[in-house]
Amino acid sequence: MPVYVYSVTAADHPLRLDGLDGVGAPPSPLRTVRSGPLCATVSDAPADLRPKRRDLAAHQGVQERLMADGTVLPLQFGLTAPDDDAVREALDQRREEYLQRLTALEGCAEYHLKASVEEDSLLREILRDSAEARRLNDDITGGNRSPDLPLALGEIVAQEVGARHYALATGITEALRPHARQDVVSEPTGQDFLNVSFLVDHEHRELFLAAEKGLAAELGDDFDLRLHGPLPAYSFV
Structure with missing residues (x-):
């Protein structure tokens, strides 16, 4: 199933996702995909994803919750991957780039x-x-x-x-x-x-x-x- 990707954080970043909804109607539950030192926050991607107010707010809500506890790489609205394995592979392939950006954005x-x-x-x-x-x-x-x-x-x-x-x-x-x-x-x-x-x-x-x-x-x-x-x-x- 296609996966909607919200953001990338360090694997040890607090993930207080309780009470948050993902995109879609009905909203998709949030979960994480981990690879070594990195973690992506994801959910199932709805088939008819559009930049509706509710979905934009859900996307932004995830970023703000994660940002409150540390550095986050917020991805643009609408980014999807074929499945969890594809997300994990992207984290592997771009590991150094993501880690460098997390360091550059720390405290900002x-x-x-x-x-x-x-x-x-x-x-x-x-x-x-x-x-x-x-x-x-x-x-x-x-x-x-x-x-x-x-x-x-x-x-x-x-x-x-x-x-x-x-x-x-x-x-x-x-x-x-x-x-x-x-x-x-x-x-x-x-x-x-x-x-x-x-x-x-x-x-x-x-x-x-x-x-x-x-x-x-x-x-x-x-x-x-x-x-x-x-x-x-x-x-x-």
Whole structure:
């Protein structure tokens, strides 16, 4: 029977899985597959597995329970293997890699930061700082109906927004980087200009949180910084 794989830990990691459900409807009981110094938490994989809210919550619940007792390699939602023997074989084949990652992640958690800025505020800055953008805007608001004006203004604004987003994202990341072991920058979506994950050890946690809070205060109310954590270190496995 196909096996759903949640995470990998050291074999001596506490496995307090009581009271937790696996994925599927009805939920599958959790169990472990061991190989030497490693252990995988698994369950039977449902035939119709989809990223439904209940299954995502079950997956995350396993990671958080294990994370509370030590280092865990959280695997992405949806990872399956043909059977327990295949899981055991993977633990054998990738033993050194998994052990190295467990060592690298020891005492750490992931913090995920997204940021956006109020569009009207950014536009006001651009009009204040760019004489050409200000001239084009004045022409448009003054009644000039040339179709070339909005296009020209749009190009300038788009370039300025991109440059300012990049500078802001770089500045925020650089300010927090000294308090983290690693960081992974991802492509932002929607209105966000920043999407970055930090690997933070327990020693630097308070410094990291204080630095993020200071940045939010310094940037002001036009900025929305959304920090989530501590989380299982998905981005660093």
